[in-house]
Amino acid sequence: MRLRLLDAAVDCLYELGYSGTTTIEVAARAGVSRGAQLHHFPTKEKLVTEAVRHVLAKRLDEFRGAFASLPGGADKVGAAVDILWKKLSCKVFYAWLELVVAARTDVALREAVAEIAGQFLDQVQATARDFFAPVDGSQLSLETAPIFAFAAMQGLALDRIVWPADDARLDRVLNAMRTLATMALRAHDSPRSASSEPTPNAIGSGPAGA
Numbered sequence: 001m002r003l004r005l006l007d008a009a010v011d012c013l014y015e016l017g018y019s020g021t022t023t024i025e026v027a028a029r030a031g032v033s034r035g036a037q038l039h040h041f042p043t044k045e046k047l048v049t050e051a052v053r054h055v056l057a058k059r060l061d062e063f064r065g066a067f068a069s070l071p072g073g074a075d076k077v078g079a080a081v082d083i084l085w086k087k088l089s090c091k092v093f094y095a096w097l098e099l100v101v102a103a104r105t106d107v108a109l110r111e112a113v114a115e116i117a118g119q120f121l122d123q124v125q126a127t128a129r130d131f132f133a134p135v136d137g138s139q140l141s142l143e144t145a146p147i148f149a150f151a152a153m154q155g156l157a158l159d160r161i162v163w164p165a166d167d168a169r170l171d172r173v174l175n176a177m178r179t180l181a182t183m184a185l186r187a188h189d190s191p192r193s194a195s196s197e198p199t200p201n202a203i204g205s206g207p208a209g210a
Contacts, residue, residue, distance in 0.1 A: 002040050004030040009051035013095035018102040023047060049112040052096050056120050059087045060127065067131055076131065077182045081149060085174060088153045089160065097158070124150060149181055 008029035012021040023044050027037040041047035066083045070076065087093075100117075103110035128146045156173055163169065 001030070001032055001036060005032060005037060005040060005047065006051040006054045009047050010055050010092060010095045013048060013098045014091040018048070018098040021048060045109055045112065048099060049109070049116060052092070052099055053116050055092045056096065056116070059092055060120070060123055063087055064127055078178045080131070081174065081178045081181055084149060085153055089157055093157055121147060121150065145181060149177065152177055
């Protein structure tokens with residue numbers, strides 16, 4: 001019953017927006033009584049935030065599973081961008097967007113949304129550390145790169161609302177993001193001895209997300 005309510009809440013946010021989502025509508029879609037709904041989620045705020053928290057966690061597990069199943073030798077960075085975009089261009093993202101916009105003027109909702117966002121980004125960074133271990137002396141910007149990719153894709157998903165369905169800019173931007181993600185994740189230190197001073201051309205500062 002709880003899972004049915006959570007799924008129904010996400011559907012309502014996606015189809016009706018935050019203002020159009022009501023606990024009565026969610027209960028009806030889930031096929032549960034009003035009393036049962038109130039027992040599990042006494043307020044609309046609690047219902048919708050828990051629904052999005054639940055589904056984001058599920059999507060992160062799916063991302064991990066999809067990434068773990070990549071064949072050996074695959075372009076990990078490019079695959080990560082593609083998989084993340086797929087997860088961020090579905091109805092769950094737009095349900096989340098409804099909460100973010102509503103939270104701008106709702107202090108109580110904003111606190112809950114900020115908590116969810118912080119936890120999710122922490123998990124994204126932990127996933128990046130799991131899958132992008134340093135190899136061959138490469139230095140990883142794991143503090144910045146995952147947040148950069150996530151923020152850029154959120155902006156792209158916003159633009160997608162008003163762009164034409166066949167807009168060629170989408171593929172061009174995604175290709176650019178693959179390139180930028182590779183650059184951000186694999187910055188190499190310039191060769192130098194331990195006693196030498198850094199040169200202006202030296203790149204990389206070591207793992208930032210340890």
